[in-house]
């Protein structure tokens with residue numbers, strides 16, 4: 001008797017077979033048929049979401065680059081350094097791109113014929129030198145980077161590193177070297193009138209909103225290579 005009681009107490013429920021109603025089984029069949037389609041649709045949706053997630057930062061970056069005017073820093077465009085074999089020394093301490101040498105010397109010669117003595121103040125400058133100029137003068141003058149960038153390019157962003165830029169002074173008025181007053185010299189007036197004939201162009205005119213006017217700084221655009229280098233710079237801001 002005791003044993004029987006125990007059996008009753010620990011009765012294990014039996015598995016029941018449950019029959020689905022007719023309508024339920026039809027639904028199940030439909031689900032089974034449509035499962036591959038649903039899987040396909042969800043896969044496409046998932047892929048699109050993943051692709052959007054992946055592309056979104058790139059789109060933002062591109063937008064930022066466009067907003068940033070082709071990778072400018074403080075208004076200056078990036079320039080790579082000219083390969084050493086393309087540099088030529090035209091006078092002590094003045095090296096320039098070989099493509100612009102003849103035109104530059106011819107321009108000086110023609111100015112001389114008109115009674116104007118052009119002085120070459122600075123040609124090619126290495127990125128290292130630009131680094132020194134930018135950071136040492138910045139600390140000496142106690143200017144922040146943006147203020148400094150108005151008068152000097154950050155390293156890697158100077159036209160001088162391409163070998164296609166030249167700073168010019170007037171031998172008769174050396175006190176105007178690297179000064180805005182250079183625009184009042186006969187040398188500047190002559191350059192404004194004649195430089196284009198030799199494919200030279202003023203880089204930083206009065207309209208530039210980032211960089212101060214530099215009447216002494218000219219760049220050469222007389223070769224395809226030079227034009228490529230300054231392509232972005234010649235686009236309207």
Ligand SMILES: [Zn+2]
Nearest residue numbers: 165166167217
């Ligand atoms: Zn310059």
